[in-house]
Amino acid sequence: MNILLPTLLIAAVAWPLLLGLILSLPRRPGIVLRLAPWGALPALLAVIFPSPDPLIEVPWLLLGSLWGLDPVSRPFLLLAGLLWGISGWHASTSISASRQAHFFSWFNLALAGNIGLILAQDMLNFYLFFTLMSLASYGLIIHTRTAEAWRAGTRYIILVMLGEAAIFAALLLAAAAAGTLSFEHARPVLGHSVWLDMILLTAWLGFGIKAGVLGLHVWLPLAHPVAPAPASAVLSGVMIKAGLLGWLRLLPLGETMLPAWGAFWIILGLTAAFYAVVIGLTQRDAKTLLAYSSISQMGILTATIGLGLLTPHAWPAILSALLIYVLHHGLAKGALFLGAGILHQSDTRSQKWVWMGLWLPALALAGAPFTSGMLAKTLLKQQTLQLPEYWAMPWQVLLPASAIATTLLLGRFLLMTAPHNPARPPGNPAPIGWQWPWCILLASIAAFPLGMGRISPFHWTGRALLDSLLPVLAAALSVLYISRSQSRLQQTAKVLNTLHLPPGDMLTVYEQAVMYILAGCRRLGRDDLPRWLDASRQKFLALRTSLDWQKIGTKLETWLAWWPLALTGFILLGLILANASLR
Amino acid sequence: MSMQSWLPLLILAGPLTLGLIIFMLPENSVRTRTTLNLLAALIKLGMVGWMIWHVYRGQHFESRIVLMSDFDLAMQVGPLSVLFLGLSSVLWLATTIYAVGYLEGSPHRSRFFGFFSLCVAATAGVAMASNLFTFLLFYELLTLATYPLIVHRGTDIARRAGQTYLVYTIGGGTLLLAGTVWLYTLTGTLEFAPQGGFVRTLGQAHHADLTAIFMLLIVGLGVKAALVPLHSWLPQAMVAPAPVSALLHAVAVVKAGVFGIVRVLYDVFDIEFAAQELGVTTPLAIIAAVTILYGSLRALFQDDLKRRLAFSTVSQVSYITLGIALAGPLAAIGGLVHLVHQGLMKITLFFCAGNLAETLGIHKISEMKGVGQRMPFTMAAFTLAALGMIGMPPIAGFISKWYLGLGALQMEQNWVIWILIASTLLNAAYFLPIIYAVWFCDPPASWPVMRKPTHQETTWALLLPPVATALLSLTAGMLAALSFSPLEWALFIIHSQFWR
Structure with missing residues (x-):
């Protein structure tokens, strides 16, 4: 193995870390700001570098560190490299010049954390970079310094601390049970540990907060939308997946069958998939709606983890479906958030084009034919056939149903941002120019099914096309049906208004x-x-x-003044001492 | 006598004579005093470094002066003493530089630095003592040497704090003395025995006496280690000047108490004997756990910065006691390494608090809004140390917490995990709002000018020590696996001295 790839991997973490640290200094050379958007470049280079999976040992860092790429981390690194790179590029034009140093210092620190946790193969490094990412994203969330941003930031940081404590406990228990810090060696052993339940519970809590699991998701609809668009894109596209990666690293997936915990994960996940859509439909802000869509999509991924806990023998296939889903959702959600931001900053004329561009990621998330969503959802659905009957049935019904729900949600998003909607964002008199980074992102989403279709066990059958078309069609028709008539539209709006819960439900x-x-x-x-x-x-x-100490003292003194008493006392004391010394 | 036996005496006598010389120096000979102080600190650091190297290679340094029959002034430098010595000599240097800058132009500096040196000598004595008698001697000397430092300002509130300090520590010292005398009547020796203690031979009949002696010793030491409910002197003593608070909280007084507890549990009683036959370690662990939570809970509601830090010390120092009292090797590593880690982090916090007070006249947390823009490096050091206290990786505090947790699980004391989690959250709850106010709130229209304006945020002498100690606490955690890191040294102690 040559030296180039390890160097690239180290640079993938060190380069953004350095940029972020220098940018946070009170005085810095001007060139740094010009380099700041390109923090993700080494990571992107490392992932497209064709090479066997490297493993770097850094024995002096923390308690000995392992960094490397493996089949699980490659897709994550690809997603992170792409989305962070594109968001950075986008931010260099969309963030006002006076705030760029501030924005990019947090941006690069969070980026370093994100890349680091993807590369980390041992518990302490994972925890280290997870913490770095979580703390640095606080700066992204409060970037606009509005009242909502402060509110969201406080809620966020409280939950981060809770998560940190839970992850600490989970990793500690796992390390103590397995006697190793390496994830790879710990995973097979954990299934037989006496602390297994406690490990699963704390891991669910700690990583679930980041992944937006039902019940722990409350910070997400507040924090993701208040950040500037490029920050929202990475928050909802990549950083949210760090929790998922934590589960993939720590849980004994593919090793031990855990029916009860599997059921727990599946029920929570599938409930979230629908619950978030219902709440999301009632939202009045387009970006909040997108955040709820993320919760719903993460619900499906959470349920997939449950699938793995139920059927360890099928885990390799489930894992590859899950990784494709991760990549698909990350790119699509990133494109939607970036697009929503661009919409705000464009003039009225180009808003129409941007809006049309938004259709592609929206359709992909819904799982329309020939999109990345179809690929991901079909592969996932195939995996549920491995389940026992009483689990397979709900999955076969609920997955298409969730596709309908997602289509409805994104349909509403498109209606909210549509050019003819009076409530759409107003045109910006000072528009930002042509958005190359966003176009590249859209192009990669479009090319995704071609590229991935070739390396995954996916077949373009008529059945698959039909399966992916029907839910989207059903939802699209109902959206069309409602939007055709003014009275139906008003009635729907009324229902949504009565159901409306403030973000964070x-x-x-x-x-x-x-x-x-x-x-x-x-x-x-x-x-x-x-x-x-x-x-x-x-x-x-x-x-x-x-107690009147002085009086007692005086009284004692008067007694002792009567010398026979003093003498008797003296003799008694002597006898006691003599007795003691004889013994 | 050879080098081996001279060195401990030199380390002790150096600061002692320095203190006496400084007392005699006139008040205004600033340069001589500063030079002497720094020189002595550097020389001591060099000597301790030399000893660390030789102790690592298996040598021991021993000196013994016969005072009367049976009571020798005995000092021995092994791995454990070197841990405490190393910490105190590094932080002495930092504090000396800091104190020179801090006290610039204030009255009674000869008195201050004189007692300061005596205090350092006493700490060195506590670290090197190799029998309970010597330990007791220096432990009491430390009490007396720190009193003038606490009341240095001479205000009413300082005198009251000093009085409280004396009442608590002399009371504790008396109990310690009583315990020591009782122990001597039973065993006839007070020599520390790192392997197996020296009370084991006494047999079943004496277990009740031994339990009582243990209680006397722990209560006596617990005053300085600030175990609840013996901690009240510590938050009051924070009226002392910042360098004193820094030294008090990080090295000298509280650490002497905890160090004594380590000595008692390992070298007087054997740890396994204390845990299994006397059963006294679990109650001690519970007291430590209660102290951890109590200190944090009280810290949560202090607006005075130094007072909040003082309650934080109450809580954090008990991590060490907890680690020792869990009576297992991994937990002991966590405890011993926290002796160093807590020192580095807490001294940084107190230095920064002193900088705020000296440069801007800020004493309260509510006045700290936006101060990060005015004093970025001081507050960066503060932030680093505070995050370390919470236990965020890769700062030193995380390593301590990790080993404490592993140790608790090793000894099947799972409840400790909950204490650690609760303490993490409480630490976050009282440190994060400060960090938030410092970096994210808008600063007031103008800052008061306390000193002659400089180009930097404050004078070099005030700025360098906290930045250096903050970086040390970062590297101590980040490079924990490197030889001669505090963690590796704690492992060395455990393997060479305690759990062979």
């Missing part, structure tokens, strides 16, 4: 719970504990002053 419940806990902490920490301590100290002081 369950968040209000959590907020109340957190407030309650905080109030309890405050009562305990600020009022009760100091008071108890004071009270006990007072009691002690009272004991000291209440």
Whole structure:
């Protein structure tokens, strides 16, 4: 193996890290800002470099580190390289010049974290870069400094800390159970560990927060939309997948059959796939709607993990379907978020073209024929045939149903942003120019089925085409049916309005719970504990002053002044001492 | 006598004589005093470095002065002493530089630096003591040497804090003395025995006495180690000047207490004997866990920056006690390594707090909004240390927490994981709002000018020490697998001294 690829891998992390650190300095050379958008370049180069999977050992970093590429991390690295690269390029034109240094410092730090966690093959490095990414994305979320951004940022960072603690516990238990820090060696052993349930629970919680699992998703519809478009694209396209990668690395997938946990993951995932669509349909902001679409799509991926826990023997095939789905969703969602941002910054005339461009990723997510979505969904559906009957049936029904739901959601997105919609974003008087990066992203989405179709076990059959067409058609027809008549449109709007929940839906419940806990902490920490301590100290002081020590002393002195008593006491003391020394 | 036996005496006598010389120097001979201080700190660092190298190669340094029959002033430098010595000599250098900058132009500097040197000498003595008698001697000397530093400012509140400090520490010292005397009447020796302790031979009949002695010793040491409910002096003592607080919280006083607990558990009682036959370690672990949570809970609601840091110390120092009390090798590594890690991180935090107070007159967290723009490097150091305290990788605190967790699981004390998680979250809850205010809030229209304006955010003497210690705490975590890192040294102690 030559030296080039390891160098590229190290540069893939070190280069953005360096850029981010220099950009955060108070004074910096001007050239750095010009280089800042290209943080993802080494990662992209590394992934297209044809070579066997390298493994780099860095024994002096942390407790000994393993970095490398393997079949799981390659697609993730490809997605990250593409989307971060394109978003960086886009940001160099769409972010105002005065804020670019600020934006790109956080952007590059988060990028370094994201690439690092993809390359990490041991637990501590994964945790290190996961933390770096999570903390740095705070800067992206609060970039606009609006009230919503601050609110979203606070919710986000609280959940990040919860996740950090949970992941710490999960990795600690796994490391203790397996006696190794390497994921590859730990995975086969974990299935027999006594702590397995605890590991799965904490991993679900810790990584689930990042992946937006049902119940832990509340920060996501707030945080993803408030960031600038290129940041939203990477947040919803790539960074959200870090949680998924965490599961792929840690869970004993393909090793141990865990029916109960599999069911847990599947039920949570499939519920999220529909729940998020229902909430998302009622949203009034296009980017929030897209965030809900991400939650729904991550639900399907979560359920796929459950599939793997149920059928370990089929895991290799499930994994390849899952990886294709990851790539497909990341690119499409990135393109949608970028497009939504471009729409805001274009003048009225080019808005029409941008809107038409949005159709491609929207159709791909819906799984329309000849798109990446069809490929991903068909492959995934094939895997469910391995399941026992009572699991296969729901999957066969729910997957097409989720395609209908997704189409409805994206149909609403397209209606919201449509040129003839009075509520669409107003044209920007100072438009940003022609968007090459976005066009490249669209082109890669279009080319995806051709490229992937060749290397995956996918066959272009009429059945597959029909299966992918029907849900999209059904949803499209119903959207068309509603939008044809003004009264039906109004009625639908009324229903959606009554169903409307503010972004973050369950968040209000959590907020109340957190407030309650905080109030309890405050009562305990600020009022009760100091008071108890004071009270006990007072009691002690009272004991000291209440006994009249001086009086006792005087009285003793008067007694001893009567010499026979003193003499008797003296003799007694002597006898006691003599007795003690004899013994 | 050979080099081996001279060196410990030199390390002890150096700061001691330096302290006496400085007392005699006139107040305004700043340059002589500074030169002497820095020279002494550098020489000591060099000597300790030399000893570290030789201890690593298996040598021991030993000196012994016979005071009266049976009571020798005995010092021995092995791996464990070197850990504490190394920490104290590195941080002494940093604190000396810092104190020179901090006290520039203030009165009573000869007194201050004199007692400062005595304090360092006492700490070295505590680290090197090889019997309980010597340990006790230096432990008490430390109490007396730090008192003038705490009341240095001479204000009412400082004097009150000093009084509280004396009441607590002298009280604790008395119990420690009582325990030591009782122990001597039973065993007839006080020599530390790193393998197996020296009380094991006493037999079943004495277990009740030994438990009582253990309690006396731990309560005596627990005052300085700030175990709840003996911790109240520590948050009050934060009225002292920043370099003193830094030294108090990071190296000298609290660490002397914890170091004593390590000595008692490993070298007086055998750890396995204490855990299995006396059963005293689990209660100690529970007290440490309670302290961890209590300190963090109290820190959450302090607006005074140094007071919040002080409660944080109460909490963090008990990580060490917890690690030792879990009575397993991995947990002990976590505890011992945190002795160094906590020192590095906490001294950074106190240096930064001092910088804020000296440069901008900021004492409260509510006044820290936007200060990151005014003092970026100070606050970057603060942020690094605070993230380390929370336990974020790759900063030193993470490594300690990781080993504590592994150790707890090794000893099947799974509840400790919950303590670690709760402590992580609480630490985040009281450090992140500070970091947020510093970097993300808008600064006030203008900052007060406290000193003569400089090009940098503050003077070099104030800026360099916190930046250096922050970088040290980063590298201690990031390069933990490298030889001579604190972690590797803790492993070395465990393998060569405690768990063969």
